[in-house]
Amino acid sequence: MFPIAFSELIQIFRNRLVLVTSFIIPVVVSGYFVRQHETFAALGSLGYIAAIVLFTVAAFGLYATTVTTLASRRQNLFLKRLRSTAIGDTGILAGLLLPATVVAVVQVAAILTALAMVAGGPANIPLLVVAIVATVAMLLGLGLATAGLTNSPEHAQVTTLPVTLGVIGVASWVGISGTENLALLKRLLPGGSATEMVMNAWNGGVALTDSLLLLAPTLGWVIVAVVLASRLFSWEPRR
Amino acid sequence: MATLTDWIGRCCHWDMSTTPVIEVERLNVRYGDFHAVKDLSFEVRRGELYALLGTNGAGKTSTLETIEGHRAPTSGTVRVFGHQPGDRRVVRPRMGIMLQESGFSPDLTVRESVRLIGTLTRRTDDVDRVLDVVDLTSKAGRKVSQLSGGEKRRLDFATAVYGTPELIFLDEPTTGLDVQSRDHLWTTVDRLRENGATIVLTTHYLEEAQQRADRIGLMHEGTFHREGTVSELTRTLPAVIRFSLPPTAPALPLQAVTNGGGKVAIETFGLQKDLHILLSWAQDHAVELRDLEAGPTRLDNVFRAISS
Numbered sequence: 001m002f003p004i005a006f007s008e009l010i011q012i013f014r015n016r017l018v019l020v021t022s023f024i025i026p027v028v029v030s031g032y033f034v035r036q037h038e039t040f041a042a043l044g045s046l047g048y049i050a051a052i053v054l055f056t057v058a059a060f061g062l063y064a065t066t067v068t069t070l071a072s073r074r075q076n077l078f079l080k081r082l083r084s085t086a087i088g089d090t091g092i093l094a095g096l097l098l099p100a101t102v103v104a105v106v107q108v109a110a111i112l113t114a115l116a117m118v119a120g121g122p123a124n125i126p127l128l129v130v131a132i133v134a135t136v137a138m139l140l141g142l143g144l145a146t147a148g149l150t151n152s153p154e155h156a157q158v159t160t161l162p163v164t165l166g167v168i169g170v171a172s173w174v175g176i177s178g179t180e181n182l183a184l185l186k187r188l189l190p191g192g193s194a195t196e197m198v199m200n201a202w203n204g205g206v207a208l209t210d211s212l213l214l215l216a217p218t219l220g221w222v223i224v225a226v227v228l229a230s231r232l233f234s235w236e237p238r239r
Numbered sequence: 240m241a242t243l244t245d246w247i248g249r250c251c252h253w254d255m256s257t258t259p260v261i262e263v264e265r266l267n268v269r270y271g272d273f274h275a276v277k278d279l280s281f282e283v284r285r286g287e288l289y290a291l292l293g294t295n296g297a298g299k300t301s302t303l304e305t306i307e308g309h310r311a312p313t314s315g316t317v318r319v320f321g322h323q324p325g326d327r328r329v330v331r332p333r334m335g336i337m338l339q340e341s342g343f344s345p346d347l348t349v350r351e352s353v354r355l356i357g358t359l360t361r362r363t364d365d366v367d368r369v370l371d372v373v374d375l376t377s378k379a380g381r382k383v384s385q386l387s388g389g390e391k392r393r394l395d396f397a398t399a400v401y402g403t404p405e406l407i408f409l410d411e412p413t414t415g416l417d418v419q420s421r422d423h424l425w426t427t428v429d430r431l432r433e434n435g436a437t438i439v440l441t442t443h444y445l446e447e448a449q450q451r452a453d454r455i456g457l458m459h460e461g462t463f464h465r466e467g468t469v470s471e472l473t474r475t476l477p478a479v480i481r482f483s484l485p486p487t488a489p490a491l492p493l494q495a496v497t498n499g500g501g502k503v504a505i506e507t508f509g510l511q512k513d514l515h516i517l518l519s520w521a522q523d524h525a526v527e528l529r530d531l532e533a534g535p536t537r538l539d540n541v542f543r544a545i546s547s
Binding site: 003004007010011014015073076077078081082084085086087236 | 307309327328331332336338340341342343344345346347351354355356358359360361398
């Protein structure tokens with residue numbers, strides 16, 4: 001796993017397009033939200049900013065990179081090459097996805113630390129961590145599933161749009177309008193419950209048991225994503 | 240080539256038992272309605288060079304990919320070293336695979352690619368020595384995207400022979416290679432074989448298979464059209480004597496086909512006897528048989544005979 005992860009890291013840094021679109025742009029966008037935190041806190045809350053940062057990095061960064069990387073490695077038969085060695089499929093996927101996942105988690109941690117320093121920290125850090133882990137897992141699963149529907153790295157620019165725009169839209173909707181109305185719908189949409197968890201964790205004032213209940217739909221999406229991934233993901237290009 | 244000899248000399252203590260390296264029993268592979276491989280059975284013995292040949296769409300690739308563990312059989316059993324081919328942890332450290340298409344990451348260098356894939360095979364070797372064996376030392380720092388087609392083939396070969404595996408799959412190994420690289424590759428394969436390696440080969444260059452294969456499985460429409468040694472396969476068709484004759488030459492002592500340019504072909508199942516008759520006749524009549532060649536039929540003709 002680690003030799004693959006290391007080679008993947010080398011490739012990320014050698015490929016400027018991936019580096020810029022997947023790692024630099026999310027940081028710039030997130031930086032803007034942190035800088036303008038007073039405006040966005042007035043629109044929603046600080047918890048909303050935290051949720052938007054998380055989803056910007058996890059969707060535009062991690063998810064898009066996952067789909068692009070897997071489609072590219074499959075198209076040029078690198079996946080087949082890796083499967084010609086002694087390492088198992090799980091080890092291959094773990095190795096391929098580890099660097100982008102670590103980079104995404106570090107980005108989220110750094111940006112949220114910056115937010116905490118300029119505007120005040122979260123009320124419940126463990127809950128925030130749980131929400132981040134669940135969101136990352138969901139988008140990794142969706143990334144694997146989407147990669148199964150994506151023929152090439154170029155094609156990924158199209159196939160990733162529904163999920164990236166969808167979860168950002170849901171996070172903004174939930175973050176700005178709250179869950180007083182249409183609560184069930186908002187919590188069942190992908191990313192909806194996770195957004196609410198992040199807001200509760202950051203803003204406080206909500207009973208922990210209520211927040212943990214939100215874990216159910218979030219983990220439900222993780223399971224859906226993993227099932228979709230196991231159905232849709234393919235190792236070799238379609239002929 | 241001292242490095243190569245050292246490299247092979249240091250290699251592992253192979254299990255020299257007599258069980259076949261590869262056993263295929265009643266293998267069937269289907270894709271939807273298409274029956275790619277039909278009830279195929281064969282085995283590859285230790286130390287053999289087995290060539291799996293066939294017409295386009297004959298099922299070679301499906302068969303090979305099943306043995307390599309890239310594809311699950313629809314029915315039947317395949318055993319490699321007595322194990323399921325899909326059991327990568329057990330099987331792959333003992334076998335090297337040269338794929339038909341390269342499959343390297345364009346952003347990695349040659350050295351990084353060999354190190355990565357070599358490490359993942361769980362065999363041990365020295366990357367620089369392997370690069371030297373395939374003559375890519377001068378390109379070690381180049382990105383794969385900058386390599387020519389032939390260089391990519393050699394890189395592929397490097398990962399297959401990394402750590403001197405007992406079993407090596409060579410899928411179209413010389414496609415795109417120039418003559419020197421081709422000779423170089425076969426020299427390396429010969430050294431590996433001297434040390435007991437088993438080779439499974441597919442190729443479109445039939446003369447390579449004819450020269451080197453111990454046995455050939457000739458596939459057509461999902462099954463073996465013929466299987467046997469090269470001579471068993473070529474023996475089914477007549478041997479051929481070819482030469483050119485001046486227009487003034489007297490009548491030939493044997494039945495022959497003559498084309499417009501004075502080129503003559505004699506097909507015979509008694510090559511030695513007929514060649515003697517011909518040479519005596521030429522000697523007696525002081526006729527020069529220009530561009531004379533004589534030998535068993537070529538595999539090409541065995542292939543042509545499949546479809547006719």
